[in-house]
Amino acid sequence: MKKNKFLVLLLMIVASMVLIIGCSNDSNDNEGSDDATGNDDTTENDNGEQTKGGTLKIAIDAAPPTLDQPTSTATAARDATRLIFESLVTTNSKFEPVPMLAESIDTEDNKTYTIKLREGVKFHNGKEMKAEDVIASMERWLEQSSITGNIFVDATWTEEDEYTVILELVEPSTLTLDTMASAKQAAGIMPKEVIESASADGIQEYIGTGPFELVEWRQDQYLHYKRYEDYLPREEEPDGLAGKKEALVDEIYFYLVPDTSTRIAGLQTGEYDFAYSIPYDQYDQMESNPDIETMLTPNANEMLVFNKVQGISTDYKIREAINVGLNYDETMMAAFPNKDFYWLDSGYMDVNILNWASTAGSEYYNQNDPEKAKELLEEAGYNGEEFKIMTTRDYDHHYNVGVVIHEQLKNLGINATLEIYDWPTMNDKMGNDFEAWDAFITSSSTVSTPPQLIALSPSFGGGVNDDSVGEAIKEIETAPTLEEAQQRWDELQLYAWEELLPIINIGGYNSFWAYNKKVEGIDALTGPIFWNVSIEE
Structure with a gap:
Protein backbone atom coordinates (compact mmCIF):
# COMPACT_ATOMS: atom_id res chain seq x y z
CA MET A 1 0.00 0.00 0.00
CA LYS A 2 1.08 3.59 -0.62
CA LYS A 3 2.64 5.38 2.32
CA ASN A 4 1.45 8.77 3.31
CA LYS A 5 4.31 11.13 2.40
CA PHE A 6 3.52 13.47 5.24
CA LEU A 7 3.63 10.57 7.68
CA VAL A 8 7.02 9.43 6.38
CA LEU A 9 8.45 12.96 6.76
CA LEU A 10 6.98 13.21 10.26
CA LEU A 11 8.50 9.89 11.26
CA MET A 12 11.93 11.01 9.96
CA ILE A 13 11.72 14.18 12.06
CA VAL A 14 10.68 12.20 15.15
CA ALA A 15 13.53 9.73 14.58
CA SER A 16 16.02 12.59 14.38
CA MET A 17 14.72 14.04 17.63
CA VAL A 18 15.07 10.64 19.32
CA LEU A 19 18.71 10.46 18.20
CA ILE A 20 19.33 13.92 19.62
CA ILE A 21 17.60 13.29 22.91
CA GLY A 22 19.04 9.81 23.40
CA CYS A 23 17.64 6.39 23.92
CA SER A 24 15.09 5.69 26.62
CA ASN A 25 13.75 2.48 28.12
CA ASP A 26 10.27 4.03 28.47
CA SER A 27 7.68 3.80 25.70
CA ASN A 28 4.49 5.78 25.16
CA ASP A 29 3.09 3.17 22.79
CA ASN A 30 -0.14 1.50 23.86
CA GLU A 31 -0.34 -2.05 22.61
CA GLY A 32 -4.11 -1.84 22.30
CA SER A 33 -4.22 1.25 20.08
CA ASP A 34 -2.27 3.05 17.37
CA ASP A 35 -1.56 6.74 17.06
CA ALA A 36 -3.41 8.70 14.38
CA THR A 37 -1.61 8.46 11.07
CA GLY A 38 -3.18 11.37 9.24
CA ASN A 39 -4.67 8.90 6.76
CA ASP A 40 -8.41 8.28 7.04
CA ASP A 41 -8.16 4.90 5.30
CA THR A 42 -7.32 1.66 7.09
CA THR A 43 -3.85 0.68 5.90
CA GLU A 44 -0.87 -1.31 7.12
CA ASN A 45 2.31 0.11 8.56
CA ASP A 46 5.82 -1.17 7.93
CA ASN A 47 5.36 -3.94 10.52
CA GLY A 48 2.21 -5.25 8.87
CA GLU A 49 0.05 -3.97 11.73
CA GLN A 50 -3.35 -2.48 11.00
CA THR A 51 -3.81 1.23 11.47
CA LYS A 52 -7.12 2.94 11.98
CA GLY A 53 -9.50 4.81 9.75
CA GLY A 54 -12.72 4.96 7.82
CA THR A 55 -16.41 4.74 8.59
CA LEU A 56 -18.30 1.48 8.98
CA LYS A 57 -21.88 1.81 7.72
CA ILE A 58 -24.32 -0.80 8.98
CA ALA A 59 -27.91 -1.27 7.82
CA ILE A 60 -30.06 -2.63 10.65
CA ASP A 61 -33.57 -3.90 10.12
CA ALA A 62 -35.22 -2.80 13.37
CA ALA A 63 -34.64 0.08 15.75
CA PRO A 64 -33.53 -0.65 19.30
CA PRO A 65 -36.40 0.17 21.66
CA THR A 66 -33.85 1.55 24.14
CA LEU A 67 -30.12 1.83 24.75
CA ASP A 68 -30.60 1.20 28.47
CA GLN A 69 -28.78 -2.11 28.28
CA PRO A 70 -30.12 -4.04 31.29
CA THR A 71 -33.76 -3.27 30.52
CA SER A 72 -34.34 -4.77 27.06
CA THR A 73 -34.33 -8.32 25.68
CA ALA A 74 -34.38 -7.02 22.07
CA THR A 75 -31.46 -8.14 19.91
CA ALA A 76 -31.32 -4.69 18.32
CA ALA A 77 -30.69 -3.21 21.77
CA ARG A 78 -28.10 -5.89 22.53
CA ASP A 79 -26.12 -5.17 19.36
CA ALA A 80 -26.42 -1.39 19.54
CA THR A 81 -25.25 -1.20 23.16
CA ARG A 82 -22.36 -3.67 23.16
CA LEU A 83 -20.16 -1.06 21.45
CA ILE A 84 -20.78 1.36 24.33
CA PHE A 85 -20.96 -0.74 27.48
CA GLU A 86 -18.86 -3.52 28.96
CA SER A 87 -19.50 -5.87 31.85
CA LEU A 88 -17.36 -7.31 34.62
CA VAL A 89 -17.53 -10.71 32.95
CA THR A 90 -18.24 -11.71 29.36
CA THR A 91 -18.30 -14.91 27.29
CA ASN A 92 -15.66 -16.40 25.04
CA SER A 93 -16.41 -18.38 21.89
CA LYS A 94 -17.25 -21.46 23.99
CA PHE A 95 -19.76 -19.46 26.05
CA GLU A 96 -17.49 -19.69 29.07
CA PRO A 97 -17.50 -16.71 31.48
CA VAL A 98 -14.20 -14.82 31.51
CA PRO A 99 -13.19 -11.43 32.98
CA MET A 100 -13.65 -8.22 31.00
CA LEU A 101 -13.70 -5.18 33.30
CA ALA A 102 -12.73 -7.44 36.18
CA GLU A 103 -9.02 -8.12 36.56
CA SER A 104 -9.73 -11.27 38.56
CA ILE A 105 -12.59 -13.00 40.37
CA ASP A 106 -12.01 -15.29 43.34
CA THR A 107 -14.45 -17.52 45.19
CA GLU A 108 -14.05 -20.59 47.37
CA ASP A 109 -17.71 -21.41 47.95
CA ASN A 110 -19.68 -19.94 44.99
CA LYS A 111 -21.28 -17.62 47.51
CA THR A 112 -18.73 -14.89 48.24
CA TYR A 113 -16.93 -13.40 45.25
CA THR A 114 -13.98 -11.02 45.48
CA ILE A 115 -13.76 -9.03 42.27
CA LYS A 116 -10.61 -7.04 41.52
CA LEU A 117 -11.22 -4.31 38.97
CA ARG A 118 -8.87 -3.34 36.17
CA GLU A 119 -7.19 -0.05 36.97
CA GLY A 120 -7.02 2.82 34.52
CA VAL A 121 -10.27 1.98 32.70
CA LYS A 122 -12.03 5.22 31.77
CA PHE A 123 -15.63 5.99 31.00
CA HIS A 124 -16.44 8.00 27.90
CA ASN A 125 -16.73 11.12 30.07
CA GLY A 126 -13.09 10.73 31.14
CA LYS A 127 -13.82 9.47 34.66
CA GLU A 128 -11.93 6.38 35.83
CA MET A 129 -14.09 3.37 36.62
CA LYS A 130 -14.00 2.48 40.31
CA ALA A 131 -15.83 0.33 42.81
CA GLU A 132 -18.62 2.83 43.45
CA ASP A 133 -19.57 2.79 39.75
CA VAL A 134 -19.56 -1.00 39.63
CA ILE A 135 -21.72 -1.32 42.72
CA ALA A 136 -24.28 1.21 41.46
CA SER A 137 -24.40 -0.48 38.04
CA MET A 138 -24.73 -4.01 39.39
CA GLU A 139 -27.42 -3.05 41.87
CA ARG A 140 -29.40 -1.46 39.04
CA TRP A 141 -28.85 -4.54 36.87
CA LEU A 142 -30.40 -6.64 39.62
CA GLU A 143 -33.39 -4.32 39.66
CA GLN A 144 -33.92 -4.02 35.90
CA SER A 145 -32.83 -7.28 34.29
CA SER A 146 -35.17 -10.26 34.09
CA ILE A 147 -32.35 -12.82 33.75
CA THR A 148 -30.89 -12.53 37.26
CA GLY A 149 -33.40 -14.97 38.72
CA ASN A 150 -33.03 -16.35 42.22
CA ILE A 151 -29.25 -16.29 42.27
CA PHE A 152 -29.05 -12.63 43.20
CA VAL A 153 -32.10 -12.27 45.45
CA ASP A 154 -30.98 -10.17 48.43
CA ALA A 155 -27.40 -10.25 47.14
CA THR A 156 -25.15 -7.46 48.40
CA TRP A 157 -22.35 -5.55 46.74
CA THR A 158 -19.81 -3.84 48.96
CA GLU A 159 -16.61 -1.90 48.40
CA GLU A 160 -13.43 -3.29 49.91
CA ASP A 161 -11.33 -0.59 48.29
CA GLU A 162 -11.73 1.59 45.23
CA TYR A 163 -10.61 -1.24 42.92
CA THR A 164 -12.19 -4.20 44.75
CA VAL A 165 -15.84 -5.16 45.22
CA ILE A 166 -17.34 -8.05 47.16
CA LEU A 167 -20.43 -9.89 45.95
CA GLU A 168 -22.20 -11.82 48.71
CA LEU A 169 -25.00 -14.22 47.76
CA VAL A 170 -27.59 -15.61 50.15
CA GLU A 171 -27.12 -19.08 48.67
CA PRO A 172 -24.22 -20.43 46.63
CA SER A 173 -24.67 -20.95 42.89
CA THR A 174 -22.52 -22.51 40.19
CA LEU A 175 -24.25 -20.26 37.63
CA THR A 176 -23.31 -16.87 39.07
CA LEU A 177 -20.62 -15.90 36.59
CA ASP A 178 -22.49 -17.35 33.59
CA THR A 179 -25.42 -15.09 34.45
CA MET A 180 -23.25 -12.03 34.98
CA ALA A 181 -21.65 -12.69 31.59
CA SER A 182 -24.89 -12.89 29.64
CA ALA A 183 -25.09 -10.73 26.52
CA LYS A 184 -28.85 -10.44 26.96
CA GLN A 185 -29.86 -7.59 29.27
CA ALA A 186 -26.15 -7.33 29.96
CA ALA A 187 -24.76 -5.96 33.21
CA GLY A 188 -23.14 -2.93 31.59
CA ILE A 189 -21.03 -0.80 33.92
CA MET A 190 -21.88 2.91 33.92
CA PRO A 191 -20.77 5.90 35.99
CA LYS A 192 -22.46 6.11 39.37
CA GLU A 193 -23.84 9.56 38.57
CA VAL A 194 -25.56 8.25 35.43
CA ILE A 195 -27.29 5.60 37.54
CA GLU A 196 -28.32 8.13 40.16
CA SER A 197 -29.79 10.49 37.55
CA ALA A 198 -31.86 7.75 35.86
CA SER A 199 -35.59 8.37 35.73
CA ALA A 200 -38.45 5.91 35.67
CA ASP A 201 -38.00 5.84 31.88
CA GLY A 202 -34.34 4.80 32.15
CA ILE A 203 -30.89 6.33 32.04
CA GLN A 204 -30.50 9.75 30.46
CA GLU A 205 -26.90 9.40 29.24
CA TYR A 206 -25.27 6.47 27.47
CA ILE A 207 -21.76 6.45 28.92
CA GLY A 208 -19.77 3.26 29.17
CA THR A 209 -16.22 1.97 28.91
CA GLY A 210 -16.47 0.35 25.46
CA PRO A 211 -14.27 0.89 22.41
CA PHE A 212 -16.84 3.21 20.83
CA GLU A 213 -18.82 6.08 22.32
CA LEU A 214 -22.23 7.25 21.20
CA VAL A 215 -22.23 10.58 19.37
CA GLU A 216 -25.87 10.84 18.36
CA TRP A 217 -29.03 8.76 18.37
CA ARG A 218 -31.52 10.14 15.88
CA GLN A 219 -34.69 8.14 16.44
CA ASP A 220 -35.86 6.11 13.44
CA GLN A 221 -32.84 7.24 11.41
CA TYR A 222 -29.44 6.24 12.77
CA LEU A 223 -27.06 5.77 15.66
CA HIS A 224 -23.66 7.37 15.28
CA TYR A 225 -20.59 6.15 17.21
CA LYS A 226 -16.98 7.24 17.18
CA ARG A 227 -13.81 5.58 18.41
CA TYR A 228 -13.11 6.19 22.08
CA GLU A 229 -9.51 7.33 22.03
CA ASP A 230 -8.86 6.56 25.70
CA TYR A 231 -10.19 3.02 25.53
CA LEU A 232 -8.08 0.55 27.49
CA PRO A 233 -8.18 -2.93 25.90
CA ARG A 234 -7.37 -6.24 27.48
CA GLU A 235 -4.18 -7.99 26.39
CA GLU A 236 -5.60 -11.46 25.65
CA GLU A 237 -6.30 -12.54 22.09
CA PRO A 238 -9.86 -11.82 20.90
CA ASP A 239 -12.15 -14.77 21.58
CA GLY A 240 -15.89 -14.36 21.15
CA LEU A 241 -16.91 -11.30 23.18
CA ALA A 242 -13.75 -11.60 25.28
CA GLY A 243 -10.16 -10.52 24.93
CA LYS A 244 -8.62 -7.56 23.14
CA LYS A 245 -10.95 -5.05 21.52
CA GLU A 246 -9.69 -2.43 19.09
CA ALA A 247 -11.68 0.33 17.44
CA LEU A 248 -10.02 0.17 14.03
CA VAL A 249 -12.53 2.43 12.28
CA ASP A 250 -13.05 6.08 13.14
CA GLU A 251 -16.83 5.93 13.15
CA ILE A 252 -19.72 3.50 12.99
CA TYR A 253 -23.23 4.30 11.80
CA PHE A 254 -26.20 2.03 12.45
CA TYR A 255 -28.76 3.13 9.85
CA LEU A 256 -32.34 2.05 10.39
CA VAL A 257 -33.36 0.43 7.10
CA PRO A 258 -36.49 -1.66 7.69
CA ASP A 259 -37.12 -2.21 3.98
CA THR A 260 -35.33 -5.36 2.87
CA SER A 261 -34.83 -4.37 -0.76
CA THR A 262 -33.29 -1.07 0.32
CA ARG A 263 -30.78 -2.87 2.58
CA ILE A 264 -29.81 -5.21 -0.25
CA ALA A 265 -29.50 -2.44 -2.83
CA GLY A 266 -27.47 -0.33 -0.42
CA LEU A 267 -25.09 -3.20 0.23
CA GLN A 268 -24.66 -3.87 -3.47
CA THR A 269 -23.94 -0.23 -4.32
CA GLY A 270 -21.58 0.27 -1.37
CA GLU A 271 -23.88 2.65 0.49
CA TYR A 272 -23.73 0.16 3.37
CA ASP A 273 -20.80 -2.02 4.41
CA PHE A 274 -22.80 -4.55 6.44
CA ALA A 275 -26.48 -5.50 6.30
CA TYR A 276 -28.60 -7.33 8.82
CA SER A 277 -31.37 -9.81 8.01
CA ILE A 278 -30.81 -10.58 4.37
CA PRO A 279 -33.73 -12.70 3.12
CA TYR A 280 -32.76 -16.33 2.96
CA ASP A 281 -34.00 -16.64 -0.62
CA GLN A 282 -31.27 -14.16 -1.58
CA TYR A 283 -28.48 -16.46 -0.43
CA ASP A 284 -27.43 -17.77 -3.86
CA GLN A 285 -27.44 -14.26 -5.31
CA MET A 286 -25.30 -12.91 -2.48
CA GLU A 287 -22.92 -15.86 -2.74
CA SER A 288 -22.38 -15.22 -6.44
CA ASN A 289 -21.58 -11.52 -5.99
CA PRO A 290 -17.76 -11.10 -6.11
CA ASP A 291 -17.91 -7.98 -3.93
CA ILE A 292 -19.95 -9.47 -1.08
CA GLU A 293 -19.27 -11.96 1.71
CA THR A 294 -22.10 -13.92 3.32
CA MET A 295 -22.31 -14.90 6.97
CA LEU A 296 -24.41 -17.62 8.59
CA THR A 297 -24.15 -17.94 12.35
CA PRO A 298 -26.31 -19.70 14.98
CA ASN A 299 -28.54 -17.07 16.45
CA ASN A 510 -28.88 -19.18 11.66
CA SER A 511 -28.85 -15.47 11.08
CA PHE A 512 -27.99 -14.47 7.52
CA TRP A 513 -25.94 -11.31 7.20
CA ALA A 514 -23.83 -9.99 4.35
CA TYR A 515 -21.03 -7.47 4.06
CA ASN A 516 -18.70 -5.85 1.56
CA LYS A 517 -15.43 -7.69 0.98
CA LYS A 518 -13.47 -4.57 1.85
CA VAL A 519 -14.59 -5.13 5.47
CA GLU A 520 -12.18 -7.34 7.37
CA GLY A 521 -12.32 -8.98 10.78
CA ILE A 522 -16.09 -9.45 11.21
CA ASP A 523 -16.88 -12.02 13.87
CA ALA A 524 -20.05 -13.05 15.70
CA LEU A 525 -21.27 -14.41 19.00
CA THR A 526 -24.91 -13.80 19.86
CA GLY A 527 -24.85 -11.04 17.26
CA PRO A 528 -22.19 -9.50 15.03
CA ILE A 529 -19.05 -8.01 16.56
CA PHE A 530 -17.86 -4.70 15.11
CA TRP A 531 -14.71 -4.05 17.09
CA ASN A 532 -11.46 -5.42 15.63
CA VAL A 533 -13.02 -4.66 12.24
CA SER A 534 -11.20 -2.66 9.57
CA ILE A 535 -12.04 -1.34 6.10
CA GLU A 536 -9.65 -1.77 3.23
CA GLU A 537 -9.92 1.01 0.65
Missing part, protein backbone atom coordinates in the same frame (compact mmCIF):
# COMPACT_ATOMS: atom_id res chain seq x y z
CA ALA A 300 -31.79 -18.05 18.15
CA ASN A 301 -34.80 -20.30 18.55
CA GLU A 302 -38.00 -19.24 16.81
CA MET A 303 -41.05 -19.55 19.03
CA LEU A 304 -44.75 -18.91 19.41
CA VAL A 305 -45.42 -17.33 22.82
CA PHE A 306 -48.86 -17.82 24.35
CA ASN A 307 -50.78 -15.26 26.39
CA LYS A 308 -50.99 -16.78 29.87
CA VAL A 309 -52.58 -13.68 31.42
CA GLN A 310 -55.95 -13.43 29.72
CA GLY A 311 -57.88 -14.66 26.72
CA ILE A 312 -58.41 -17.97 25.00
CA SER A 313 -54.81 -19.20 25.19
CA THR A 314 -54.87 -19.28 28.98
CA ASP A 315 -56.61 -22.65 28.46
CA TYR A 316 -53.95 -25.39 28.38
CA LYS A 317 -56.14 -27.53 26.10
CA ILE A 318 -56.11 -24.80 23.46
CA ARG A 319 -52.33 -24.54 23.67
CA GLU A 320 -52.02 -28.32 23.49
CA ALA A 321 -54.24 -28.50 20.41
CA ILE A 322 -52.16 -25.89 18.62
CA ASN A 323 -48.91 -27.67 19.51
CA VAL A 324 -50.28 -31.00 18.28
CA GLY A 325 -51.61 -29.57 15.01
CA LEU A 326 -48.72 -27.44 13.76
CA ASN A 327 -46.18 -28.60 11.20
CA TYR A 328 -42.87 -27.17 12.45
CA ASP A 329 -40.83 -28.18 9.42
CA GLU A 330 -43.25 -26.45 7.07
CA THR A 331 -43.26 -23.39 9.32
CA MET A 332 -39.47 -23.11 9.49
CA MET A 333 -39.07 -23.77 5.78
CA ALA A 334 -41.36 -20.83 4.99
CA ALA A 335 -39.05 -18.47 6.84
CA PHE A 336 -35.74 -20.18 6.16
CA PRO A 337 -36.08 -21.83 2.70
CA ASN A 338 -33.02 -24.04 2.93
CA LYS A 339 -32.28 -26.70 5.52
CA ASP A 340 -28.82 -25.17 5.96
CA PHE A 341 -30.50 -22.14 7.52
CA TYR A 342 -32.47 -23.85 10.29
CA TRP A 343 -32.72 -27.01 12.36
CA LEU A 344 -35.54 -28.74 14.18
CA ASP A 345 -34.86 -29.31 17.85
CA SER A 346 -37.10 -29.67 20.87
CA GLY A 347 -34.59 -28.12 23.27
CA TYR A 348 -35.39 -24.77 24.86
CA MET A 349 -31.65 -24.15 25.05
CA ASP A 350 -29.56 -23.63 21.92
CA VAL A 351 -28.27 -27.02 20.81
CA ASN A 352 -24.79 -25.49 20.58
CA ILE A 353 -24.66 -24.91 24.36
CA LEU A 354 -23.48 -28.42 25.09
CA ASN A 355 -23.82 -28.27 28.89
CA TRP A 356 -27.54 -27.62 28.62
CA ALA A 357 -28.71 -29.19 25.34
CA SER A 358 -31.59 -31.52 26.24
CA THR A 359 -33.94 -33.87 24.41
CA ALA A 360 -36.40 -34.12 27.31
CA GLY A 361 -39.96 -33.82 26.04
CA SER A 362 -39.01 -34.42 22.42
CA GLU A 363 -41.97 -36.82 22.00
CA TYR A 364 -44.29 -33.79 22.23
CA TYR A 365 -42.37 -31.87 19.58
CA ASN A 366 -43.55 -31.47 15.96
CA GLN A 367 -46.42 -33.98 16.22
CA ASN A 368 -48.11 -32.57 13.09
CA ASP A 369 -51.42 -34.34 13.77
CA PRO A 370 -54.30 -32.08 12.60
CA GLU A 371 -57.02 -34.64 13.34
CA LYS A 372 -55.92 -35.08 16.96
CA ALA A 373 -55.68 -31.29 17.26
CA LYS A 374 -59.30 -30.93 16.15
CA GLU A 375 -60.37 -33.49 18.75
CA LEU A 376 -58.55 -31.52 21.46
CA LEU A 377 -60.25 -28.32 20.34
CA GLU A 378 -63.62 -30.03 20.65
CA GLU A 379 -62.70 -31.29 24.13
CA ALA A 380 -61.74 -27.73 25.08
CA GLY A 381 -65.16 -26.47 23.98
CA TYR A 382 -63.69 -24.20 21.34
CA ASN A 383 -66.51 -22.36 19.59
CA GLY A 384 -64.92 -20.13 16.95
CA GLU A 385 -63.47 -17.49 19.27
CA GLU A 386 -60.94 -15.15 17.65
CA PHE A 387 -57.30 -16.10 18.13
CA LYS A 388 -55.03 -13.07 17.55
CA ILE A 389 -51.46 -13.75 16.41
CA MET A 390 -49.12 -10.78 16.71
CA THR A 391 -46.08 -10.43 14.45
CA THR A 392 -43.97 -7.81 12.67
CA ARG A 393 -42.68 -7.08 9.18
CA ASP A 394 -39.51 -5.57 10.67
CA TYR A 395 -38.12 -9.10 10.81
CA ASP A 396 -38.92 -11.08 7.67
CA HIS A 397 -38.65 -14.45 9.39
CA HIS A 398 -41.07 -13.47 12.18
CA TYR A 399 -43.57 -12.28 9.60
CA ASN A 400 -43.25 -15.38 7.42
CA VAL A 401 -43.59 -17.71 10.41
CA GLY A 402 -46.68 -15.77 11.47
CA VAL A 403 -48.25 -16.10 8.02
CA VAL A 404 -47.76 -19.89 7.94
CA ILE A 405 -48.98 -20.46 11.51
CA HIS A 406 -52.00 -18.28 10.77
CA GLU A 407 -52.85 -20.46 7.77
CA GLN A 408 -52.27 -23.72 9.65
CA LEU A 409 -54.50 -22.62 12.51
CA LYS A 410 -57.28 -21.71 10.10
CA ASN A 411 -56.98 -25.19 8.60
CA LEU A 412 -57.48 -26.60 12.09
CA GLY A 413 -60.73 -24.66 12.35
CA ILE A 414 -59.37 -21.88 14.57
CA ASN A 415 -60.61 -18.36 13.84
CA ALA A 416 -57.08 -16.96 13.64
CA THR A 417 -56.24 -13.38 12.71
CA LEU A 418 -52.82 -11.90 12.03
CA GLU A 419 -52.05 -8.61 13.79
CA ILE A 420 -49.01 -6.83 12.29
CA TYR A 421 -47.08 -4.07 14.09
CA ASP A 422 -43.69 -2.43 13.85
CA TRP A 423 -41.20 -4.01 16.22
CA PRO A 424 -41.15 -1.29 18.95
CA THR A 425 -44.95 -1.26 19.10
CA MET A 426 -45.10 -5.03 19.26
CA ASN A 427 -42.50 -5.00 22.05
CA ASP A 428 -44.70 -2.65 24.03
CA LYS A 429 -47.83 -4.71 23.52
CA MET A 430 -46.07 -7.93 24.59
CA GLY A 431 -45.95 -6.79 28.18
CA ASN A 432 -48.57 -4.07 28.46
CA ASP A 433 -51.56 -4.78 26.23
CA PHE A 434 -52.75 -8.32 26.83
CA GLU A 435 -56.04 -7.72 25.02
CA ALA A 436 -54.15 -7.18 21.75
CA TRP A 437 -52.89 -10.73 21.35
CA ASP A 438 -53.36 -14.39 22.16
CA ALA A 439 -49.93 -15.38 20.88
CA PHE A 440 -47.00 -13.66 19.24
CA ILE A 441 -44.03 -14.66 17.11
CA THR A 442 -40.55 -13.90 18.40
CA SER A 443 -37.22 -15.59 19.00
CA SER A 444 -35.08 -16.39 22.00
CA SER A 445 -31.46 -15.56 21.36
CA THR A 446 -28.73 -17.82 22.64
CA VAL A 447 -28.12 -17.72 26.39
CA SER A 448 -25.62 -19.67 28.45
CA THR A 449 -27.89 -21.07 31.20
CA PRO A 450 -31.59 -22.08 31.41
CA PRO A 451 -32.56 -19.47 34.05
CA GLN A 452 -31.82 -16.77 31.44
CA LEU A 453 -34.48 -18.09 29.03
CA ILE A 454 -37.21 -15.56 28.35
CA ALA A 455 -39.59 -18.45 27.62
CA LEU A 456 -39.57 -19.35 31.34
CA SER A 457 -39.35 -15.80 32.65
CA PRO A 458 -41.80 -14.63 35.33
CA SER A 459 -42.21 -11.32 33.48
CA PHE A 460 -41.65 -11.69 29.71
CA GLY A 461 -44.92 -11.62 27.77
CA GLY A 462 -46.90 -11.58 30.97
CA GLY A 463 -44.81 -14.26 32.60
CA VAL A 464 -44.90 -18.03 32.67
CA ASN A 465 -47.35 -17.94 35.60
CA ASP A 466 -46.47 -21.28 37.13
CA ASP A 467 -44.98 -21.52 40.62
CA SER A 468 -43.36 -24.89 39.94
CA VAL A 469 -41.23 -23.34 37.18
CA GLY A 470 -39.86 -20.79 39.59
CA GLU A 471 -39.08 -23.51 42.13
CA ALA A 472 -37.31 -25.62 39.50
CA ILE A 473 -35.28 -22.65 38.28
CA LYS A 474 -34.18 -21.95 41.84
CA GLU A 475 -33.11 -25.57 42.27
CA ILE A 476 -31.06 -25.35 39.06
CA GLU A 477 -29.44 -22.13 40.23
CA THR A 478 -28.55 -23.49 43.67
CA ALA A 479 -27.62 -27.05 42.75
CA PRO A 480 -24.27 -27.94 44.35
CA THR A 481 -22.94 -29.52 41.13
CA LEU A 482 -23.38 -28.96 37.42
CA GLU A 483 -24.57 -32.55 36.98
CA GLU A 484 -27.41 -32.09 39.46
CA ALA A 485 -28.36 -28.81 37.79
CA GLN A 486 -28.45 -30.51 34.39
CA GLN A 487 -30.69 -33.30 35.70
CA ARG A 488 -33.11 -30.76 37.15
CA TRP A 489 -33.11 -28.92 33.83
CA ASP A 490 -34.11 -32.11 31.99
CA GLU A 491 -37.03 -32.49 34.39
CA LEU A 492 -38.12 -28.89 33.90
CA GLN A 493 -37.97 -29.04 30.11
CA LEU A 494 -40.07 -32.22 30.14
CA TYR A 495 -42.61 -30.49 32.37
CA ALA A 496 -42.71 -27.50 30.03
CA TRP A 497 -43.55 -29.68 27.04
CA GLU A 498 -45.81 -32.17 28.81
CA GLU A 499 -47.90 -30.08 31.19
CA LEU A 500 -47.30 -26.36 30.72
CA LEU A 501 -46.61 -25.25 27.12
CA PRO A 502 -45.89 -21.57 27.82
CA ILE A 503 -44.45 -21.42 24.31
CA ILE A 504 -44.01 -23.57 21.26
CA ASN A 505 -40.33 -23.90 20.49
CA ILE A 506 -40.49 -24.23 16.70
CA GLY A 507 -36.80 -24.63 15.83
CA GLY A 508 -33.37 -23.03 15.79
CA TYR A 509 -31.97 -20.88 13.01
